[in-house]
Amino acid sequence: MFDYHALAPELIVGGTLMAALLADLVLPEERKYLVGVVGIVGLVAALFPLLTLGFCEDLGFCSGATERVMFGGSYVVDDFALVMKGLFLVTGVISILMSVGYIESERYYQGEFYWLIVASVTGAVVMASSRDLITVFIGLELVSGPAFLLAGWRKGDVRSNEAALKFFLIGVLSAAILLFGMSLVYGLTGEITFEGIRAASATLADEPAFVMGVIFVLVGFGFKISAVPFHFWAPDTYQGAPTPVAAYLSVGSKAAGFVGLLTVCYLAFSEVASIWGPALWLLAALSMTIGNLTALKQTNIVRLLGFSSVAHAGFVLVPFAMAASYDAEGLQSAFFASITYLLVYAFMNLGAFAVVIAVAAKTGSAELDDWAGLSRYAPVPAVLLAVFFFSLAGIPPLAGWFAKLVMFRAVLGGTGAWGAALAVIAAVNAVIALAYYARVVKTAFMDPVPATVPLADAGAPIAPALVLALGVTAAVVVVAGFYPPILSFFGDAARALAFGG
Amino acid sequence: MTQYFQDYITVAVFAAFGVLLVLIAVGASALLRPKNPTPAKSASYECGMDPVGGGWSQTQVRFYIYGLLFLIFDVEAVFIFPWAVRLEQLGGFALVEMAIFIAILLGGLAYAVRKGVLRWES
Numbered sequence: 276m277f278d279y280h281a282l283a284p285e286l287i288v289g290g291t292l293m294a295a296l297l298a299d300l301v302l303p304e305e306r307k308y309l310v311g312v313v314g315i316v317g318l319v320a321a322l323f324p325l326l327t328l329g330f331c332e333d334l335g336f337c338s339g340a341t342e343r344v345m346f347g348g349s350y351v352v353d354d355f356a357l358v359m360k361g362l363f364l365v366t367g368v369i370s371i372l373m374s375v376g377y378i379e380s381e382r383y384y385q386g387e388f389y390w391l392i393v394a395s396v397t398g399a400v401v402m403a404s405s406r407d408l409i410t411v412f413i414g415l416e417l418v419s420g421p422a423f424l425l426a427g428w429r430k431g432d433v434r435s436n437e438a439a440l441k442f443f444l445i446g447v448l449s450a451a452i453l454l455f456g457m458s459l460v461y462g463l464t465g466e467i468t469f470e471g472i473r474a475a476s477a478t479l480a481d482e483p484a485f486v487m488g489v490i491f492v493l494v495g496f497g498f499k500i501s502a503v504p505f506h507f508w509a510p511d512t513y514q515g516a517p518t519p520v521a522a523y524l525s526v527g528s529k530a531a532g533f534v535g536l537l538t539v540c541y542l543a544f545s546e547v548a549s550i551w552g553p554a555l556w557l558l559a560a561l562s563m564t565i566g567n568l569t570a571l572k573q574t575n576i577v578r579l580l581g582f583s584s585v586a587h588a589g590f591v592l593v594p595f596a597m598a599a600s601y602d603a604e605g606l607q608s609a610f611f612a613s614i615t616y617l618l619v620y621a622f623m624n625l626g627a628f629a630v631v632i633a634v635a636a637k638t639g640s641a642e643l644d645d646w647a648g649l650s651r652y653a654p655v656p657a658v659l660l661a662v663f664f665f666s667l668a669g670i671p672p673l674a675g676w677f678a679k680l681v682m683f684r685a686v687l688g689g690t691g692a693w694g695a696a697l698a699v700i701a702a703v704n705a706v707i708a709l710a711y712y713a714r715v716v717k718t719a720f721m722d723p724v725p726a727t728v729p730l731a732d733a734g735a736p737i738a739p740a741l742v743l744a745l746g747v748t749a750a751v752v753v754v755a756g757f758y759p760p761i762l763s764f765f766g767d768a769a770r771a772l773a774f775g776g
Numbered sequence: 777m778t779q780y781f782q783d784y785i786t787v788a789v790f791a792a793f794g795v796l797l798v799l800i801a802v803g804a805s806a807l808l809r810p811k812n813p814t815p816a817k818s819a820s821y822e823c824g825m826d827p828v829g830g831g832w833s834q835t836q837v838r839f840y841i842y843g844l845l846f847l848i849f850d851v852e853a854v855f856i857f858p859w860a861v862r863l864e865q866l867g868g869f870a871l872v873e874m875a876i877f878i879a880i881l882l883g884g885l886a887y888a889v890r891k892g893v894l895r896w897e898s
Contacts, residue, residue: 293883300890463780
């Protein structure tokens with residue numbers, strides 16, 4: 276019989292999908308936001324089984340191992356999976372909160388919009404537990420499929436169409452590359468589960484076809500996490516897509532790609548770390564440097580955040596790039612650093628996008644020039660803008676500094692010149708990043724207000740749902756910055772994966 | 777070279793022979809036959825009607841939705857047949873599972889009906 280407790284989050288999210296679909300059918304046009312409410316309630320409800328699973332022993336539900344293996348090792352619910360599922364569910368909730376006011380003004384297919392976000396989150400939740408190639412692939416496609424539609428939501432807008440088309444073509448290309456790599460790996464090892472691949476791959480490190488398979492899998496995930504040189508779709512897609520969707524793509528969809536990449540590298544390819552270690556080193560160095568240098572030149576805030584998310588993908592990869600040269604303890608610390616960075620990044624980036632939505636409602640655009648003197652007529656959004664952008668830059672006492680700290684600690688924990696070189700590159704990039712984040716804040720606080728802004732209705736209050744999204748993300752960023760043990764608790768839980776395999 | 781790649785040699789040899797066979801048959805007849813083309817000979821002979829109009833024709837876009845709906849219930853049938861054959865052994869649990877599966881699909885049909893995709897006019 277199945278372990279329904281372990282599958283409860285997926286079952287609840289699946290039930291939420293049906294409920295949202297049916298709610299969309301019966302609700303009149305002016306009440307469609309209730310579909311979003313159904314989605315939020317469902318996603319929040321799915322958080323509770325995560326808690327009962329995570330503190331299973333303390334609550335007295337079960338005894339012994341917290342790790343639950345199902346479907347012949349294809350689906351594993353361990354602490355790592357629980358933490359990531361929690362992240363995806365919270366990301367989904369915040370994305371829906373950000374969308375409510377934004378989508379209502381568009382006046383079409385609102386119900387489907389919320390439904391598609393929940394569907395995409397379902398895929399991400401499945402990915403966190405997947406421990407075989409096919410389940411990972413299905414999860415990844417379930418994340419991407421709805422996201423293609425969401426990116427092209429404003430169908431009258433040429434940019435939105437461009438965003439959806441680019442995202443779709445790149446998504447299909449990366450899926451094809453990923454599948455090709457997986458088919459090579461399967462052909463040579465004869466195994467689908469990560470555990471089986473790991474056992475069979477020890478003798479294959481010198482086999483050219485296997486090396487190619489591993490590299491192709493990395494490239495496929497590289498597109499999903501928009502690491503340089505597979506990043507070029509990301510800024511265009513973020514700029515054209517509706518801003519809440521861009522926020523979801525840059526956090527939920529990207530984190531799903533990271534989960535896939537980390538579990539595949541760590542669990543399936545751990546015997547052949549000499550193949551993916553140098554490749555990830557290169558991806559990390561290029562992503563940070565090119566992402567940050569290009570962001571310096573951006574004049575549109577959403578595009579700037581797009582390139583900044585490329586750079587942050589590089590930072591997340593930094594600890595893991597050196598994993599090949601680590602001993603067991605170093606590997607744990609690398610895993611801890613990557614997961615912690617991902618958690619922090621999720622909240623500060625969602626917050627930054629929420630600020631963009633709030634401010635764009637007052638200035639009418641996301642161009643940096645129109646944001647000049649924001650603090651004169653919209654002090655609260657301006658302060659929040661400073662909070663999230665300085666957090667992204669890694670300035671204490673906001674959460675971003677802790678992410679950068681654990682990242683540097685992990686990469687310097689290893690030995691050898693390559694680790695030191697990567698640390699230097701990361702440090703230089705942290706400084707470059709500060710330049711463009713600070714420039715936005717300086718424009719908002721110090722430059723004179725241009726004649727064209729603010730809009731006539733700039734005095735209107737921010738949508739309540741958006742206020743809630745801003746409040747939650749700001750609270751996490753500030754509290755976690757002052758009291759990092761909150762985050763290290765989750766990071767530590769996720770690190771348990773290091774011993775799972 | 778591993779066994780993995782050696783298996784592909786068989787495929788390559790097979791493909792090469794296939795191409796060779798066609799080349800020999802067509803090439804030999806081209807070399808041996810007399811060449812004396814006339815318009816009557818070049819016309820399509822006993823191969824159906826002479827084609828009229830272009831190769832592209834437009835189809836109502838609504839058939840796409842019908843195609844999608846058909847596909848969904850086609851897949852449902854694929855699942856139901858083996859399930860029906862083994863139902864006695866699988867027991868009541870399988871019955872409940874199939875009921876849930878069909879209920880989910882009916883949700884899709886209800887969505888299609890409510891959104892008016894099955895109405896031809898409008």
